[in-house]
Amino acid sequence: MDWTALFLSLRLAGWTVVILLPVSVFMGRFLAFHPFRGKGLVEALVMLPLVLPPTVFGFYLLTSFGRNSAIGAFWQDLFGHQLVFTFEGLVLASVIFNLPFAIQPAQRGFEAIPRGLREAAACSGLSPFGSLWRVELPLAWPGVMTAMVLTFAHTLGEFGIVLMVGGSIPGETRTIAIAIYDRVQAFDQASAGIMSASLVAISLFTIALTYWLSARVGRRLS
Amino acid sequence: MIVRILRWAGACLVSAWLVIGCLAGVLVLGGGLKARADRPLIAAASTLQFALPEIAAAFRAETGLTVTPSFGSSGNFARQIREGAPFEMFMAADESFVFDLAKDGLARDQGAIYAQGRIVLIAPHDAVFEVEPSLDGLARALSGGQIMRFAIANPDHAPYGMRAQEALEHRGLWQALQPVMVLGENVSQAAQFATTGNADGGIIAYSLALSPQVGALGRYALIPAEWHAPLNQRMVLLKGAGPVAQAFYEFINTPKAIAILQRYGFVRPEE
Amino acid sequence: MTLSVKMRAAGAIPLDVAFSVAPGELLALVGPSGSGKTTLLRSIAGLWQPDQGQITANGAVWLDTGAGVNLAPYQRRVGMVFQSYALFPHMTAVQNVTVAMDHLPRSQRAAEARRLLDLVNLTGLADRKPAQLSGGQQQRVALARALARTLGVKPAALLLDEPFSAVDRATRERLHAEIIGLRQHLSMPVILVTHDMNEAQTLADRMLVIDHGHTVASGATADVMSDPQALRTMGIREVAAMLTARIAAHEDDGMTRLDTATGPIWLPRVDGAIGAVTRVRILAHEVMLSRARPQGLSAQNILPATVLAIRRGDGPGVMVHLAVGDDQILARITRRAAQMLALAPDDCVHVILKAMSVARNQITAETSKHTPPGPV
Numbered sequence: 001m002d003w004t005a006l007f008l009s010l011r012l013a014g015w016t017v018v019i020l021l022p023v024s025v026f027m028g029r030f031l032a033f034h035p036f037r038g039k040g041l042v043e044a045l046v047m048l049p050l051v052l053p054p055t056v057f058g059f060y061l062l063t064s065f066g067r068n069s070a071i072g073a074f075w076q077d078l079f080g081h082q083l084v085f086t087f088e089g090l091v092l093a094s095v096i097f098n099l100p101f102a103i104q105p106a107q108r109g110f111e112a113i114p115r116g117l118r119e120a121a122a123c124s125g126l127s128p129f130g131s132l133w134r135v136e137l138p139l140a141w142p143g144v145m146t147a148m149v150l151t152f153a154h155t156l157g158e159f160g161i162v163l164m165v166g167g168s169i170p171g172e173t174r175t176i177a178i179a180i181y182d183r184v185q186a187f188d189q190a191s192a193g194i195m196s197a198s199l200v201a202i203s204l205f206t207i208a209l210t211y212w213l214s215a216r217v218g219r220r221l222s
Numbered sequence: 223m224i225v226r227i228l229r230w231a232g233a234c235l236v237s238a239w240l241v242i243g244c245l246a247g248v249l250v251l252g253g254g255l256k257a258r259a260d261r262p263l264i265a266a267a268s269t270l271q272f273a274l275p276e277i278a279a280a281f282r283a284e285t286g287l288t289v290t291p292s293f294g295s296s297g298n299f300a301r302q303i304r305e306g307a308p309f310e311m312f313m314a315a316d317e318s319f320v321f322d323l324a325k326d327g328l329a330r331d332q333g334a335i336y337a338q339g340r341i342v343l344i345a346p347h348d349a350v351f352e353v354e355p356s357l358d359g360l361a362r363a364l365s366g367g368q369i370m371r372f373a374i375a376n377p378d379h380a381p382y383g384m385r386a387q388e389a390l391e392h393r394g395l396w397q398a399l400q401p402v403m404v405l406g407e408n409v410s411q412a413a414q415f416a417t418t419g420n421a422d423g424g425i426i427a428y429s430l431a432l433s434p435q436v437g438a439l440g441r442y443a444l445i446p447a448e449w450h451a452p453l454n455q456r457m458v459l460l461k462g463a464g465p466v467a468q469a470f471y472e473f474i475n476t477p478k479a480i481a482i483l484q485r486y487g488f489v490r491p492e493e
Numbered sequence: 494m495t496l497s498v499k500m501r502a503a504g505a506i507p508l509d510v511a512f513s514v515a516p517g518e519l520l521a522l523v524g525p526s527g528s529g530k531t532t533l534l535r536s537i538a539g540l541w542q543p544d545q546g547q548i549t550a551n552g553a554v555w556l557d558t559g560a561g562v563n564l565a566p567y568q569r570r571v572g573m574v575f576q577s578y579a580l581f582p583h584m585t586a587v588q589n590v591t592v593a594m595d596h597l598p599r600s601q602r603a604a605e606a607r608r609l610l611d612l613v614n615l616t617g618l619a620d621r622k623p624a625q626l627s628g629g630q631q632q633r634v635a636l637a638r639a640l641a642r643t644l645g646v647k648p649a650a651l652l653l654d655e656p657f658s659a660v661d662r663a664t665r666e667r668l669h670a671e672i673i674g675l676r677q678h679l680s681m682p683v684i685l686v687t688h689d690m691n692e693a694q695t696l697a698d699r700m701l702v703i704d705h706g707h708t709v710a711s712g713a714t715a716d717v718m719s720d721p722q723a724l725r726t727m728g729i730r731e732v733a734a735m736l737t738a739r740i741a742a743h744e745d746d747g748m749t750r751l752d753t754a755t756g757p758i759w760l761p762r763v764d765g766a767i768g769a770v771t772r773v774r775i776l777a778h779e780v781m782l783s784r785a786r787p788q789g790l791s792a793q794n795i796l797p798a799t800v801l802a803i804r805r806g807d808g809p810g811v812m813v814h815l816a817v818g819d820d821q822i823l824a825r826i827t828r829r830a831a832q833m834l835a836l837a838p839d840d841c842v843h844v845i846l847k848a849m850s851v852a853r854n855q856i857t858a859e860t861s862k863h864t865p866p867g868p869v
Contacts, residue, residue: 016396067306116577121577124592126592170263170290
């Protein structure tokens with residue numbers, strides 16, 4: 001069991017969730033409550049990472065902030081090393097790639113709130129923030145939680161993008177998924193097996209948690 | 223209306239603050255590749271999959287210093303190094319990659335050859351063909367339609383794959399094997415395919431076949447060295463390499479390291 | 494604290510209205526579906542913006558499209574009661590009410606919320622969640638919440654959007670009675686949107702009839718109910734008048750005798766104490782007229798009345814306005830009948846009512862706004 005890799009994966013998933021939580025709440029709410037021209041396009045863009053092959057995504061990420069890009073050069077000047085092949089680079093890639101997982105379930109959670117409730121909140125004197133905090137979030141939090149749980153699980157399993165943008169640098173970008181790949185190539189079936197089983201267990205737990213949360217959304221509002 | 227915009231701006235500012243705070247945390251936690259100077263990253267061709275960990279252990283036993291090897295195809299590593307991957311030393315399976323890096327100013331110098339490699343034909347124990355250095359058994363099985371899949375490393379970026387292609391072309395089997403060819407991302411993955419029954423056989427590195435983990439899985443035969451260009455495996459210190467990487471570089475040339483390499487079938491160029 | 498509304502909108506929902514509501518006054522907005530009455534109410538709340546409009550409450554500008562002022566709902570002091578209750582499902586009744594009390598110090602909120610829940614007859618149910626309350630109880634909580642927002646604060650307006658159409662009839666009648674009982678507490682302008690004419694006539698001081706966004710008739714309830722324009726919009730069979738009567742005795746045979754200005758009437762058992770004043774809604778088409786006092790008639794309720802006016806409509810009927818003491822009664826009879834009786838203003842006639850024609854829900858307790866009947 002490569003504990004460094006496991007903790008790296010958990011750290012990566014953790015930071016992705018922390019960064020995407022406000023995005024999930026505000027973007028999910030915005031898309032749920034405000035129709036606007038071009039909303040379909042925005043939603044499609046948000047969903048794009050879901051259907052795009054990870055390698056395509058990885059390719060574009062490399063060209064956007066690899067060594068030969070403006071962002072990469074800027075980062076090099078600022079920190080003295082590259083953004084790619086670093087943990088920070090992985091976090092950035094992970095945040096972008098997990099947008100659909102973070103936003104969509106949250107958006108559904110907010111959409112499930114009847115319009116009349118939001119109007120009643122406004123008529124009861126609650127400002128938009130007051131309404132968000134006291135009425136909308138208590139009702140939509142299962143959707144937001146689902147979004148965070150899915151983001152976490154998805155990041156744990158992400159392979160293609162991590163490999164392309166991060167390489168397989170032990171202690172820096174070698175996540176557990178990559179470590180499994182690495183161990184298989186090293187003919188170390190035992191380690192690969194243990195790590196794979198752990199990931200299966202984590203994934204099953206995540207799915208169960210997601211279903212339980214979805215049921216709560218329904219119960220909350222009835 | 224303006225109040226609404228201001229409120230949304232406030233929300234965005236709060237989010238931005240959260241994001242920046244997170245990134246700062248990320249940087250603090252994850253930043254410090256410089257701190258890795260004491261455990262330099264070594265990009266090593268997959269052929270060294272079993273040999274290098276032994277050498278690194280010997281190195282630590284002798285000096286107390288640690289290195290962190292990473293294994294993959296030489297071509298892939300060369301690309302990553304060009305993109306700024308933080309390796310301090312590169313042990314390629316083919317010298318052309320080292321020369322290219324040196325030409326582009328990414329390496330300290332032209333490096334040095336540390337070994338010459340060989341390729342072998344390998345098949346699982348219940349193989350459908352006879353494993354012979356002449357590849358005759360393979361040819362017979364091929365014409366008899368018994369070969370479903372045959373694995374080599376990807377010739378596009380793995381030197382052992384390139385040599386496998388040359389040998390097969392020399393023997394006139396390259397075209398015939400095309401329909402059943404399976405390409406491993408590096409020579410280790412090719413070995414994986416060839417020995418676990420996922421392919422009927424393959425051509426892999428001699429060093430891998432000599433390791434207990436792989437060798438036990440099948441039978442192999444050395445392919446004549448004249449059938450392909452030599453595998454001059456060259457290593458080089460990259461720009462920004464630290465003292466530990468330097469020490470390791472020099473350690474490769476010591477008798478202890480050479481002995482380990484020889485055990486894995488690598489020959490010194492003078493021999 | 495007068496609420497003054499003026500607005501105009503084109504498009505899918507056309508609107509062109511102007512009116513005002515005095516503090517403590519209850520205005521009923523009535524009209525057919527799609528007439529724009531709910532849209533109008535929502536725009537007063539700030540949930541919808543018309544193309545052009547001005548809404549001021551006691552001088553405070555809530556909406557002025559010309560000056561670019563449009564306060565959001567939470568910046569206006571409106572208490573809104575929705576048809577669908579719109580209670581927050583994750584909060585108890587008392588929490589639902591305290592949500593609207595941000596203007597009170599935190600320490601006072603719970604106590605005040607419970608007081609309001611008592612006011613709407615929900616004592617003991619304060620800690621239940623909406624899912625544990627019946628429809629009528631939920632609507633009472635919604636009412637308490639709207640009151641919490643608007644009671645004791647200026648300027649404010651209480652808006653009710655078909656608040657009782659989702660509850661069953663028995664509950665609705667009870668709620669009507671409770672609203673009437675609450676009137677003394679309602680010191681702000683109150684606007685009620687309803688399609689139930691009985692409800693409008695029972696509860697409202699003034700009425701505004703809207704059709705396709707335009708005002709068809711507006712004024713005191715009694716006047717609007719006899720306005721022919723309004724009748725055409727509201728439907729001729731809804732025309733009725735309110736007769737004030739005091740409960741005199743509960744008879745043994747299940748009838749109750751009530752005394753009106755010009756005589757007694759008997760109605761099936763009316764709940765109430767002896768001496769209580771009630772208002773009885775009499776539908777115009779249920780009224781018969783007679784020159785002489787009829788004998789041997791099954792109907793017991795025969796009241797002397799004076800003809801005030803006779804209004805002709807488009808159809809075969811006429812509407813006769815009669816005075817019974819200070820109250821007005823409307824009788825809808827055929828033109829032929831009117832000619833046969835040679836009815837003219839100032840004539841003395843008799844108004845005949847079938848006891849069975851008066852439904853239970855059309856007898857309500859007296860409100861302070863109405864004067865009790867003269868003699869008795």
